[in-house]
Amino acid sequence: MTGAASPSSIPFAAGPNLGTAFADKHNKGFPLFAYLMGSSPRTAHLRRFPSVSMRLLLLLQYEIQDLENRLLKLDPKESDTRERETSSSAMDFRCLKGSPEQVKILSELKLKCKEYEEAMLRFRSLAASGQDEYLIRELQLWLNRPEYCDQLLSGIDESIWGSPEEPDNYMPDLIQLFPSAPEGLFARLFKGPVIRFLHRTILYRCQGPDTYYTTDTLDAVVSVISVVITSSIIYLAIGILLTAQSRLNQLLTVFLVTAATTFCTGVFGNEKFTVAIATLAAVLVTLVANNRSSKGQ
Incomplete structure (x- = not known):
């Protein structure tokens, strides 16, 4: 600004x-x-606080890895006899009762892993916020x-x-x-570089050096512009289809309008624009069908 x-x-x-x-x-x-x-x-x-959150995640990761290493060291090694091997906690969790240190580490891991996973999910969720x-x-x-x-x-x-x-x-x-709600490319450009350019070149001369515009006002302007453009596309398509004499011109019109509306859908990202696209599709189909039936008579 x-x-x-x-x-x-x-x-x-x-x-x-x-x-x-x-x-x-x-x-x-x-x-x-x-x-x-x-x-x-x-x-x-x-x-x-992304850097603080990441530090805490790294600390939790270190603590879990340390517990994991300690747990692996406590795992029973290969037994000399089949009887000792089958009674090992590696084969039956009930045997953990005979190893209180393993039980303690697993209990700590259960709590630490839960804290770690919740922290990761929170970090990912907050990182996506704007x-x-x-x-x-x-x-x-x-x-x-x-x-x-x-x-x-x-x-x-x-x-x-x-x-x-x-x-x-x-x-x-x-x-x-x-x-x-997520905004389209046009809304982001209009609220940023476009409104600043307009303010410097036009609005500044009209109303003084006020560079603050409410979000609701800008949303309304963006909505009006998108509706005007979509309405223009609809009426242009209707006019061309009504005056087109050849099937090739009709198909070319449908193709160009479809390409234009597809492009505008990505640029505007507006619910009202989506409704207008559906209306446009219905109008095009109706006009093409009526044109075919009138020529067939």
């Missing part, structure tokens, strides 16, 4: 209602900040506005979410606890 705006000039998305008696019970600072994020769960962003930079900017505004946190955070974690003066200076491992 380009230059930071003053807090009073930033178009702030309506946050939780602070006029309630319950909200007034929360002191400015972390108590009120926690209340705000709890009241608007989509804005909640916390660190996942962040919403525009909602992080809303958090920065909450921390800055006088009626909210009023820049009162002063602990070692005060800079986790960045600030309006340095909007990109938040911790890179922040993750959104309640992520939005």
Whole structure:
């Protein structure tokens, strides 16, 4: 984003209602900040501490490997007699009762392996989580506005979410606890480079140096653009099929429109676009069928 705006000039998305008696019970600072994020769960962003989690995983891996080595050393070796071999714990787990040290190690392994596997699953799950930079900017505004946190955070974690003066200076491992639906390529490009370019070239001249746009507003704009494009494809296909005189032109139209809609499906990744694609397919099939029947009469 380009230059930071003053807090009073930033178009702030309506946050939780602070006029309630319950909200007034929360002191400015972390108590009120926690209340705000709890009241608007989509804005909640916390660190996942990947390096710390990986260190703990490596420590658990070391502890399990050490227990495994100790267990292997305690396994009975080849017996001199068939009777001793068949009574070994390698053949019958009931014989473990005679080896309390093995039982102890196996009990430790059972707990450690469970902890290790759960930690791996948590790490994989959190690693797949993303962040919403525009909602992080809303958090920065909450921390800055006088009626909210009023820049009162002063602990070692005060800079986790960045600030309006340095909007990109938040911790890179922040993750959104309640992520939005996955976005298509167009939405990601529009919310990033496109909106910044438009702001620098057009919007800056119209409304001042405000670089913060709410997620809901951008989602609405992306949705409108995708609907307009899909509608245009549908009406273009209808017009061409109605005026096409040869079977070759009709087939070529169907092929080109199918290719265009397939490309747009990957670019937009929008549910409304999927519905429009289904509608388009039905229209194309209907028109081709009607055209064939009219020519056959």
